[in-house]
Amino acid sequence: xxxxxxxxxxxxxxxxxxxxxxxxxxxxxxxxxxxxxxxxxxxxxxxxxxxxxxxxxxxxxxxxxxxxxxxxxxxxxxxxxxxxxxxxxxxxxxxxxxxxxxxxxxxxxxxxxxxxxxxxxxxxxxxxxxxxxxxxxxxxxxxxxxxxxxxxxxxxxxxxxxxxxxxxxxxxxxxxxxxxxxxxxxx
Amino acid sequence: xxxxxxxxxxxxxxxxxxxxxxxxxxxxxxxxxxxxxxxxxxxxxxxxxxxxxxxxxxxxxxxxxxxxxxxxxxxxxxxxxxxxxxxxxxxxxxxxxxxxxxxxxxxxxxxxxxxxxxxxxxxxxxxxxxxxxxxxxxxxxxxxxxxxxxxxxxxxxxxxxxxxxxxxxxxxxxxxxxxxxxxxxxxxxxxxxxxxxxxxxxxxxxxxxxxxxxxxxxxxxxxxxxxxxxxxxxxxxxxxxxxxxxxxxxxxxxxxxxxxxxxxxxxxxxxxxx
Numbered sequence: 001x002x003x004x005x006x007x008x009x010x011x012x013x014x015x016x017x018x019x020x021x022x023x024x025x026x027x028x029x030x031x032x033x034x035x036x037x038x039x040x041x042x043x044x045x046x047x048x049x050x051x052x053x054x055x056x057x058x059x060x061x062x063x064x065x066x067x068x069x070x071x072x073x074x075x076x077x078x079x080x081x082x083x084x085x086x087x088x089x090x091x092x093x094x095x096x097x098x099x100x101x102x103x104x105x106x107x108x109x110x111x112x113x114x115x116x117x118x119x120x121x122x123x124x125x126x127x128x129x130x131x132x133x134x135x136x137x138x139x140x141x142x143x144x145x146x147x148x149x150x151x152x153x154x155x156x157x158x159x160x161x162x163x164x165x166x167x168x169x170x171x172x173x174x175x176x177x178x179x180x181x182x183x184x185x186x187x
Numbered sequence: 188x189x190x191x192x193x194x195x196x197x198x199x200x201x202x203x204x205x206x207x208x209x210x211x212x213x214x215x216x217x218x219x220x221x222x223x224x225x226x227x228x229x230x231x232x233x234x235x236x237x238x239x240x241x242x243x244x245x246x247x248x249x250x251x252x253x254x255x256x257x258x259x260x261x262x263x264x265x266x267x268x269x270x271x272x273x274x275x276x277x278x279x280x281x282x283x284x285x286x287x288x289x290x291x292x293x294x295x296x297x298x299x300x301x302x303x304x305x306x307x308x309x310x311x312x313x314x315x316x317x318x319x320x321x322x323x324x325x326x327x328x329x330x331x332x333x334x335x336x337x338x339x340x341x342x343x344x345x346x347x348x349x350x351x352x353x354x355x356x357x358x359x360x361x362x363x364x365x366x367x368x369x370x371x372x373x374x375x376x377x378x379x380x381x382x383x384x385x386x387x388x389x390x391x392x393x394x395x396x397x398x399x400x401x402x403x404x405x406x407x408x409x410x411x412x413x414x415x416x417x418x419x420x421x422x423x424x425x426x427x428x429x430x431x432x433x434x435x436x437x438x439x440x441x442x443x444x445x446x447x448x449x450x451x452x453x454x455x456x457x458x459x460x461x
Binding site: 002003006007009010013014017018020021022023024025026027039040041043044045046082141143144159160161162163164165166167168169171172 | 193194196203253254257260261263264267271273274275327329341342343344391394395397398401402403405408409410411414415417418421422425426428429432433
């Protein structure tokens with residue numbers, strides 16, 4: 001290709017590329033505050049599927065009741081070693097961010113009699129909804145434990161972490177949720 | 188067509204799919220670099236080592252940067268530095284450190300820069316395809332809603348398979364690389380052309396395709412960040428192609444005038460040991 005042709009090609013790429021970028025720009029319609037609601041699905045970018053469960057203490061929790069606050073939903077079980085390893089991180093974070101972020105430790109498929117003594121021994125104070133039939137686990141397509149869903153204040157899943165969540169990874173994702181909350185709150 | 192396979196259930200264990208794909212992709216990418224170096228008649232062992240070094244430095248660098256930025260947490264649990272590795276990487280730090288390691292190694296071995304980039308190009312394209320495949324099967328990316336024969340169904344909504352589009356452009360770029368190689372493998376003045384043309388094609392593809400992502404990375408003003416980066420890369424590739432043509436114009440004319448003769452690649456400086 002000659003130099004002149006290549007120069008022309010470069011100029012064309014600049015003009016067409018810029019035009020395509022402008023054409024692809026995502027603009028929220030006037031009067032709207034956000035993009036149209038996404039369907040519910042257990043993957044990042046979608047709205048977190050709603051669920052209602054009873055906690056270890058007998059309270060009823062519904063995920064959508066927490067709309068307006070970020071939520072961290074951790075699926076775990078007492079027989080799962082990495083779950084046991086990460087619980088202290090969630091406990092510490094729930095204390096540190098008390099009132100700013102909700103932590104829910106959804107126990108997968110175990111009865112109260114198994115979970116209660118374990119929770120007491122580990123000193124867990126955040127809500128532990130009991131998914132005794134594993135219905136919510138199936139809804140969230142939890143194939144392995146632990147699995148953790150980081151949900152922002154508008155109810156959209158921002159990140160899904162399969163496997164052990166270290167303190168650093170938990171802190172990183174919590175900061176993302178809090179930053180979104182700060183941006184959403186405005187000046 | 189359905190997507191989403193974030194975890195591979197092996198019965199006795201559940202393995203994150205993305206991790207497996209990255210490992211397979213790294214192996215394929217390194218194989219592609221080896222083949223590329225052989226096709227270009229470059230120093231295969233040195234080029235392969237450069238690629239391995241770059242990859243290793245990127246991995247270790249990304250992890251080290253993340254650990255450093257969360258040192259308080261890792262100080263109390265030092266074992267967490269090395270396990271688990273399913274999360275906790277600073278991608279930008281990894282890319283920078285990987286590129287630097289490869290650059291300095293290449294300089295130390297006296298590898299010709301443009302020809303080395305030509306040899307690395309197929310590995311880079313395979314690596315980028317790997318990232319797209321991992322995103323398709325296990326990642327958070329998805330395309331805009333579209334009712335097309337090749338749409339994928341994601342939780343009841345038909346969508347553009349954007350990651351497959353990206354892979355298609357990577358394969359196209361690989362074909363362009365091969366074509367450019369056939370035309371100028373033994374011509375020193377053509378060094379860099381396969382890398383730059385493949386880079387231009389892939390960048391143009393990403394610029395086009397990212398428009399069809401539904402959860403794209405956006406600027407405050409709603410512009411697609413990947414599109415901006417791709418346009419910059421495309422223009423850079425075309426600019427350097429122009430510079431290569433201008434600086435090598437006399438050599439190109441000479442090469443065209445010689446009938447039936449082939450230019451030979453520069454001799455590799457032998458590294459003395461001991």
